[in-house]
Amino acid sequence: MAATNPGVRSPTPADPTAISFESVSKTYPTRSEAVSALDGVSFRIDKGTTVAVVGPSGSGKTTLLNMAAGLDFPTSGSVKVAGILTSELQREPLQKFRNETVGVVFQQFFLIDHLSVFQNVSVPLIPREVSSREKSKRILDAIAKVGLANKADRLPSELSGGELQRVAIARGLVGDASVILADEPTGNLDSKKGSEIVDLLVAESREHKKTVLIATHDLRVLDHVDGVIRLEDGRLSKIEGTGISA
Ligand SMILES: Nc1ncnc2c1ncn2[C@@H]1O[C@H](COP(=O)(O)OP(=O)(O)O)[C@@H](O)[C@H]1O
Numbered sequence: 001m002a003a004t005n006p007g008v009r010s011p012t013p014a015d016p017t018a019i020s021f022e023s024v025s026k027t028y029p030t031r032s033e034a035v036s037a038l039d040g041v042s043f044r045i046d047k048g049t050t051v052a053v054v055g056p057s058g059s060g061k062t063t064l065l066n067m068a069a070g071l072d073f074p075t076s077g078s079v080k081v082a083g084i085l086t087s088e089l090q091r092e093p094l095q096k097f098r099n100e101t102v103g104v105v106f107q108q109f110f111l112i113d114h115l116s117v118f119q120n121v122s123v124p125l126i127p128r129e130v131s132s133r134e135k136s137k138r139i140l141d142a143i144a145k146v147g148l149a150n151k152a153d154r155l156p157s158e159l160s161g162g163e164l165q166r167v168a169i170a171r172g173l174v175g176d177a178s179v180i181l182a183d184e185p186t187g188n189l190d191s192k193k194g195s196e197i198v199d200l201l202v203a204e205s206r207e208h209k210k211t212v213l214i215a216t217h218d219l220r221v222l223d224h225v226d227g228v229i230r231l232e233d234g235r236l237s238k239i240e241g242t243g244i245s246a
């Protein structure tokens, strides 16, 4: 890269990689033993690719997503997202990374009970320096995208499980991050609604060239994505598809 771009010091703009894991291991100490949640996991995902992370419960999917989100860090190895080495981020850049570089859809939603759908979806935009009119527009767009335009004023307690899931997805999309990380986004949905959600995430990737990682044990997701990472007991057992390599 340096040879073709002499003197250019900014991160290589032509780098096609959105996410890379290099020999990532994660060990959690517990009272009885050290649990190895990830063990020597390496892969590279190109920008604009949709990838499913599959494996049985306990295989390390959430741990992998949390690392890509900058919510957790490797015990050894390195994680790079959008050219940023997460372990090198200090407090403020780390907040900015979590807020702007990645959009996260949590397995347990983490919606705030006393806030409306609109207010919950607005949360990632709070620290952004954008006019309130522009914020409102983005929030309403994200809510409409997940099909909840007529329920923006509801509280979480007034929604079904599937609707809560969609609010969590709208909140993950509203910040317009280049990397979307969704943990079991179809977990609470029947198969028709589940595939609608996956189609929505895939469309977001196709239309806006976003990189989307979907952790799931729902094998139907595999029909919709470009690539697959298979985990077994924290180890990468297989990589398949396009836009992804070992
Ligand atoms: N904070 C933690 N402390 C101890 N063990 C953990 C912690 N988080 C995850 N684990 C363990 O790491 C392994 C992988 O967990 P996880 O990433 O949640 O898997 P998955 O999302 O595929 O179900 C499991 O054995 C789990 O019990």
Ligand SMILES: [Mg+2]
Residues within 6 Å of the ligand: 061, 062, 063, 107, 183
């Ligand atoms: Mg999980």
